[in-house]
Each structure stands twice: as C-alpha cells, then as structure tokens.
Amino acid sequence: MALLTAPGRRRGATRVPPVVLAFVLVPLLAEAFWVFWPAIQGFYLSLTDWNGVAPAKFVGLANFREMFGDSVFRTALLDTVLWLVLFGGLSIVLGLGAAMFLQQERRGVGFYRAALFLPVVFSLVATALVWQAMYQPDGLIDKTLGGLGLGSWEHPWLADQSTALYAVIVPALWREIGYVMVLYLAGLKGIDPALYEAAKVDGANRRQLFRHITLPQLSSVNAVVVSVVIIDSLRSFDVVWALTRGGPYHSSELLSTYMYSTAFQSLRLGYGSALAVVIFILAFGVIVSYLVRAFREAD
Amino acid sequence: MTVTHPTAPAVEKAAPPGARPPHRDPVARRRRAGTAGFHAGAVLLSALWLLPVALVLVTATRSFDDIAGNGLGALPHSFTLDGFGQAWTDGGQARALLNSILITVPSVLISLLLASMAAFALSRYNLPLRRTLLLVMLAGNLLPPQILLVPVSRLTEMLGLYDSLYAVIGVQVGFGVGFYVFVLHGFMRSIPPEIQQAAVIDGAGPWTIYSRIVMPLAKPALAALCALSFTWIFNDLLWSITVLRTDSKMPITASLIGLQGQYVSDWNVIAAGSVIAAAPTVIVFLRFQRHFVAGLNLGAVK
Numbered sequence: 001m002a003l004l005t006a007p008g009r010r011r012g013a014t015r016v017p018p019v020v021l022a023f024v025l026v027p028l029l030a031e032a033f034w035v036f037w038p039a040i041q042g043f044y045l046s047l048t049d050w051n052g053v054a055p056a057k058f059v060g061l062a063n064f065r066e067m068f069g070d071s072v073f074r075t076a077l078l079d080t081v082l083w084l085v086l087f088g089g090l091s092i093v094l095g096l097g098a099a100m101f102l103q104q105e106r107r108g109v110g111f112y113r114a115a116l117f118l119p120v121v122f123s124l125v126a127t128a129l130v131w132q133a134m135y136q137p138d139g140l141i142d143k144t145l146g147g148l149g150l151g152s153w154e155h156p157w158l159a160d161q162s163t164a165l166y167a168v169i170v171p172a173l174w175r176e177i178g179y180v181m182v183l184y185l186a187g188l189k190g191i192d193p194a195l196y197e198a199a200k201v202d203g204a205n206r207r208q209l210f211r212h213i214t215l216p217q218l219s220s221v222n223a224v225v226v227s228v229v230i231i232d233s234l235r236s237f238d239v240v241w242a243l244t245r246g247g248p249y250h251s252s253e254l255l256s257t258y259m260y261s262t263a264f265q266s267l268r269l270g271y272g273s274a275l276a277v278v279i280f281i282l283a284f285g286v287i288v289s290y291l292v293r294a295f296r297e298a299d
Numbered sequence: 300m301t302v303t304h305p306t307a308p309a310v311e312k313a314a315p316p317g318a319r320p321p322h323r324d325p326v327a328r329r330r331r332a333g334t335a336g337f338h339a340g341a342v343l344l345s346a347l348w349l350l351p352v353a354l355v356l357v358t359a360t361r362s363f364d365d366i367a368g369n370g371l372g373a374l375p376h377s378f379t380l381d382g383f384g385q386a387w388t389d390g391g392q393a394r395a396l397l398n399s400i401l402i403t404v405p406s407v408l409i410s411l412l413l414a415s416m417a418a419f420a421l422s423r424y425n426l427p428l429r430r431t432l433l434l435v436m437l438a439g440n441l442l443p444p445q446i447l448l449v450p451v452s453r454l455t456e457m458l459g460l461y462d463s464l465y466a467v468i469g470v471q472v473g474f475g476v477g478f479y480v481f482v483l484h485g486f487m488r489s490i491p492p493e494i495q496q497a498a499v500i501d502g503a504g505p506w507t508i509y510s511r512i513v514m515p516l517a518k519p520a521l522a523a524l525c526a527l528s529f530t531w532i533f534n535d536l537l538w539s540i541t542v543l544r545t546d547s548k549m550p551i552t553a554s555l556i557g558l559q560g561q562y563v564s565d566w567n568v569i570a571a572g573s574v575i576a577a578a579p580t581v582i583v584f585l586r587f588q589r590h591f592v593a594g595l596n597l598g599a600v601k
Binding site: 016017019023024028030033036039041042043045102106111114117118123124130131132140142143174182186237255256259260263264279283291297 | 334371433437446450452470
C-alpha cells in the first residue's frame, strides 16, 4: 500500500508548503531588518557628513580623502595591521603548538586542556581588568621582575606609548590561544594514524612528519582558523576599550576603537561610518573566501 | 614560546619502533622520562594560564588597606568579602547582572528558535535559492559589526527603542541568527530523509515534523549552540554601549568598565566585579563543557 500511495504523497512533500516559507522568511526578515538594511545605510552614511542632529549631508568620497591626512587614522591602520600579524599570527602558532602538545589522550590531559581553554569563556572586559591589575606599577609583573633582579625592566606598561599596544595584545592572546587550540585539537583527531605509521616505516623524522602529514592534513582547519582569527582581529574592541581606550596618545588605537570614538564620542557619524567601511574592506577577502568554502560545503 | 617548547620530550617516545629490537630497559626509562617531562611542561603551562585567574580571586578577597599598604602584587595579608558587597550594591553589579540575564536569555531563545526554523526549512525542503539564502544569512553574521553601529543606533531611535533592553535583544537576534542557521543547517542535513518521508506518509505536516522529529534529533547541536551563544551574548560589550545610555540599564560588561572608573584604585572591588561578571559563563562552561567545545567545532566549516 505504501508503494501505491508514496509517489503522490512525495510529490506533495517536495512542493513547499506555505508554513515552510514562513519558517525561512521570518528569520530572514529579522536579519534583514537588523543587519542588511543597516549595512546598506552604513555604506551610504560613509559618504556623508553627519553629526547626528542636523540632516546628513552628502559629501561623496570626502571622508576617505580626509583619511589620507589624518595621522590618527594612519596610526590606527598601522596598529590594526600589527594586531592582525601579532595577535593573529601568535594565536595560530601558539594555538597549534598547544594542540600538538596536548593532543595525546593521557591521564590529566583533560585538566590541562580545560586550563588553557578556561579564559575563552571570560568576557574580554573582565580579562582586560585582570591584566590591568597585573600591569600596575605595584602589580604582579613588575613585582616579579623586581624580585628577579630585573628592576630596570619595570615599566608602566599601559601608560607608555611604546608598550601599550603590546601590553593589550597579551590578554587578548591569553584568551584566543585556547580557542584556536580547540579547533586544532579537533583537526588533529581527524588525521588517520595510519599515515604516520606509513611515513615512519619509510623513515620520516618528526619534522618531516609534521611538514608532510600534519600540516597538509590540517589544511581545511587552517583555513577556518585563519578566517576566524582575522575576523576576530578586525572586530577586536572590548579589550582595548577596557584597558586603554586606544591611548595613550592613540598609541594603542585600532580602527575599531577609532571608529567607535569618532562616531559616538566626537559625534562625527559620517567619518566614523567611513572608518567602518575601511574595516569592511580589510575583512572582505576573508568573508568571501569563507563564504565560498561554505557554499561548497552546503551541498 | 613556553607553549611549543615542552613538546620535545612528549613526542620523543614515538621514536623507538625502529629496525633492531633495542634493550627493554632504556626504552621504558625513556618513556617514563617523556611522560614526566610532559606533565612537568603541562603543569607549568596550566599554572601560567591559571595564574591570572587565581590572582583575581585573591585580590577580590583582600581588604583595601591591605592592597594600599602592601601593594597589589604582594602576598595577601587579609581575607574579606567586602569587595563583593561593594561591587554588588554600591557598584550596581546586582542590577547589571540582572540586565545581562534579561538580555541574554531571551536573545538566546529567540535566535535559536528562529534559526532552527530557517535551518529546518532550508535543509529539509527544496526551496528555490536555498543555498543562496543560506549564504546570505551567514554573510550577515560575518560583516564587521562596526559598519552596523551607527545605522543600528539610529534605527533604535526611530523605533523608540533606543536605551531599552529590547534594542539589544533585537540586534543580538538579528546579528546572530545567520550563523546559527548555518550551523544548524549543516546538522539537520545529516538527518536521513527516510525519517521525514515516513512521517509525511503518516500525515504529519511541516510543523509536526519540525517540532516532533527534527528538533529532538537536533538536540546536541542546539545544546552546543545554546552554551556558545550564551557566552557570546552575555560577554558582549559593543552592542550594549551602542544602543544603551542609562547606567542602570547597562549589562555587566559595560557596568564593569564603569566600576573601573568609579573605583580607580580599589582593586579589591574591581576584582570582585570581574569575578561576578565572569561567574555565570564559567558556571555554564563547567556544567556544559562538552557541549561548549562541540559548539566551537560546529562553528568551524569542516
């Protein structure tokens, strides 16, 4: 009987019922309302001069032209690139290192992993405040340096223009490394041990195993990690805002903090939007490559 | 640097299965040495990672006089919970924690409900343009939020929602839903179609299939996303300070920054505030650790 009725019914199932359309449309509209429509406005506002009160005045590319002469913008751009390279690079290298170190299932390894992973659940604001206490002149870092006889290294880490940015990167790294480690641990678990066995029979040493098996086998995870880290870098805001607000003298200013303070403190909403467009342009390549991979996956 | 260094002894033990059968003793000894080296390195690494956490717990339980007199980096000479009391009542952390929960719980529930509906429709039915729709939704989540800040704050003003918790919930749902749809879609696609066909033959409509069949089967993914989105939304700062203005409406992350300004050198209060702000997500993490880690991996496109 099932055989007789199935074809007709199944055709009924592939014709999409209206409820199912609503299932897609409601969430899509929510996202369109809060994301797509504002995004379009954001791009438009970047072409305007607007203080939030008077009507926005269309000025074309004037905001972008202004950036060339804006020394704070140049600092923020440079710091953002530095942040990408240092924060991004180190969290990938150290996250992979931690994953390789803790990949074997043995006694106690769960605890070690959890210890490295715990900071991931802290907000960046709480993380920042913890580290701010460590960076104080009478805090743990300077105290330890003094105790080790390295008193000359003691430093107002966050107040010095030459160290502020690096001092802000450390807490961000402390939190990100655990996250990257989890992604790599999953990737390492997926590698067929037979590959290592075969290579060892052929006399490969440890470095060769890493270069010719581990790295290529991790290529898809690598792609994900790189995208995640770049997107995270460009979004980074909380930790800088809580620690230095971009100071002293903009020395730890990122594009994201500069954008926020320009738009919401100086109330230059048009120029702020233009800075946001710059962040978007920097992220664009990653977004597209992520989507292309997702597109292939989705089928 | 400290992370990669101790690797050497741990992996070393993989060397022996070579050509000649080596003496039993040295191998066993080397293996034992390798294990000891691993644990020494791992303990050191964990200690380094947990040190800031321990430090903030210790600082939160010291008295102000102790910190002022002996210095922030000194060993504690006092134990008191006054810092927590001050942060909780005078610092407004109690109100802020409540705000955070009032924002986070509805945001998580609404976004996962909406996302699961869309993921169900896109993964179980031959909708036209389904792949495009899915990627458009994901793309919305990948946008840098900075491009949305100014328009979203203006949008909430126009709706009369500016400076209300509804505004934060709205934008959290709108911004997050794309990612959750993408993850849930991947999960639901792997449910065999036969289960659904059987239900259709039995006369089940889409709503029944969704609520009685697909949702229960998607529980692991939902649990993972729940744990993950809870921490994300709870820890968020940017959206809140963009659409909220009144101090008493701020969630705990923003309130913590206020606390830092209010109690500049009362490190015991600031540390206590950080502990209060971190406690809910740490509890969620410890309770749902497995789901949490699974969630992070779900998020990665394999």
